[in-house]
Amino acid sequence: MQFAEIVGQRRLINSLIECVKEGRVPHAQLFAGAEGCGTFPLALAYAQFINCTNKQFYDSSSENELHADSCGKCPSCLKYKNLAHPDLHFIFPNTTTKKIDKNNESALFMDLFREFVLEKQGYIDINSWLDFLKAENKQAEINVRDANSIIKDLTMTAYESPHKVMIIWCADRLRHDAAPKLLKILEEPYNGTLFLLISENTEAILPTIISRTQLVKVLSIEGEDLQTYLVENRGFETSEAEYLSASSEGNLIKALQLDEQNNKELIEMFIEWTRVAFMYKAKAIEIMALSERFSKMSRERQQSFLSMASDLFRESLLASMGVSFGVEMLGGENKEYKTKFSRFLNNENTERIFSLLKQAQYHIIRNANTKILFFDLTLKIGIQLSPNK
Ligand SMILES: [Zn+2]
Numbered sequence: 058m059q060f061a062e063i064v065g066q067r068r069l070i071n072s073l074i075e076c077v078k079e080g081r082v083p084h085a086q087l088f089a090g091a092e093g094c095g096t097f098p099l100a101l102a103y104a105q106f107i108n109c110t111n112k113q114f115y116d117s118s119s120e121n122e123l124h125a126d127s128c129g130k131c132p133s134c135l136k137y138k139n140l141a142h143p144d145l146h147f148i149f150p151n152t153t154t155k156k157i158d159k160n161n162e163s164a165l166f167m168d169l170f171r172e173f174v175l176e177k178q179g180y181i182d183i184n185s186w187l188d189f190l191k192a193e194n195k196q197a198e199i200n201v202r203d204a205n206s207i208i209k210d211l212t213m214t215a216y217e218s219p220h221k222v223m224i225i226w227c228a229d230r231l232r233h234d235a236a237p238k239l240l241k242i243l244e245e246p247y248n249g250t251l252f253l254l255i256s257e258n259t260e261a262i263l264p265t266i267i268s269r270t271q272l273v274k275v276l277s278i279e280g281e282d283l284q285t286y287l288v289e290n291r292g293f294e295t296s297e298a299e300y301l302s303a304s305s306e307g308n309l310i311k312a313l314q315l316d317e318q319n320n321k322e323l324i325e326m327f328i329e330w331t332r333v334a335f336m337y338k339a340k341a342i343e344i345m346a347l348s349e350r351f352s353k354m355s356r357e358r359q360q361s362f363l364s365m366a367s368d369l370f371r372e373s374l375l376a377s378m379g380v381s382f383g384v385e386m387l388g389g390e391n392k393e394y395k396t397k398f399s400r401f402l403n404n405e406n407t408e409r410i411f412s413l414l415k416q417a418q419y420h421i422i423r424n425a426n427t428k429i430l431f432f433d434l435t436l437k438i439g440i441q442l443s444p445n446k
Pocket of ligand 1: 108109110111112127128129130131132133134135
């Protein structure tokens with residue numbers, strides 16, 4: 058991971074770069090910060106930077122711009138990118154699973170962990186990890202075998218880069234009987250070894266461990282940075298990004314989970330809405346009630362709904378032609394509905410529906426009365442869906 062891939066946190070990154078430049082990298086650091094602020098990707102990008110053989114320094118003194126980054130192309134960076142550098146080690150909470158039902162330790166889950174981190178683009182959280190592990194409500198910890206393997210990894214394997222890096226994710230989940238071992242390692246540092254501990258909950262870490270590390274305090278992501286990232290890197294509309302950024306308090310993981318939840322709700326609403334629209338002649342009261350509900354949503358959310366409705370109409374029309382594209386939004390349990398629904402769509406009426414949806418979006422921005430707007434829109438879409446209009 059490169060610093061450029063980190064969401065916001067430019068001031069902190071520049072201070073880390075400064076330490077590397079001045080050759081004062083402490084042997085043990087504790088990246089502490091709340092969920093979704095980026096402690097893990099920061100530690101990873103920092104380690105990659107330290108070991109990069111072709112560091113790039115930029116001509117900028119602005120606090121909001123990166124002053125340097127790893128090159129992303131040297132052999133060390135390429136191995137880091139795949140989390141496959143022989144001098145990069147990970148310790149993380151683990152438990153027994155169906156596959157590994159005894160003597161569990163991080164090393165046995167390394168392939169899975171790598172896959173998890175790459176999928177989440179570094180922004181990981183413990184609950185998603187437990188789901189990924191299929192841990193089924195079991196408590197995950199860093200145990201004595203993990204502590205022993207830290208010593209083994211650091212003493213037995215050969216050095217390829219100037220610094221060996223040991224990343225300990227969720228250091229607060231260290232079992233009490235493993236703590237003295239880690240403490241001993243931190244007390245007698247191995248030459249050229251960096252310990253990067255990561256925690257959301259530093260109060261649960263032994264004070265003796267904390268006192269042997271240097272604290273890197275990671276703050277929540279600034280709202281504006283999160284919003285820009287969601288638009289530029291994740292393809293969100295500005296209004297959606299604004300809503301997600303404001304509702305997630307600088308927590309990228311929460312923002313993405315909110316989006317997932319939102320989408321689910323909007324899809325359910327779309328199904329309910331189109332069902333009523335089909336029977337517009339007999340369902341005036343239901344249409345009224347639904348319009349009332351729409352009118353109570355924020356204007357940003359109304360816009361998101363209409364833009365998603367547009368996508369769902371397109372997906373259904375294509376499904377009726379036997380074409381599929383991208384990620385299926387009306388899949389799984391909603392697939393049957395899509396199949397039935399798509400029979401009423403053709404190029405002609407879908408085109409008209411698109412234009413109705415677009416007009417509605419336009420009027421929402423212009424502060425139209427949205428209760429009337431949705432009532433009217435539902436009737437017009439109902440007419441378009443009716444076979445003998
Ligand atoms: Zn490099």
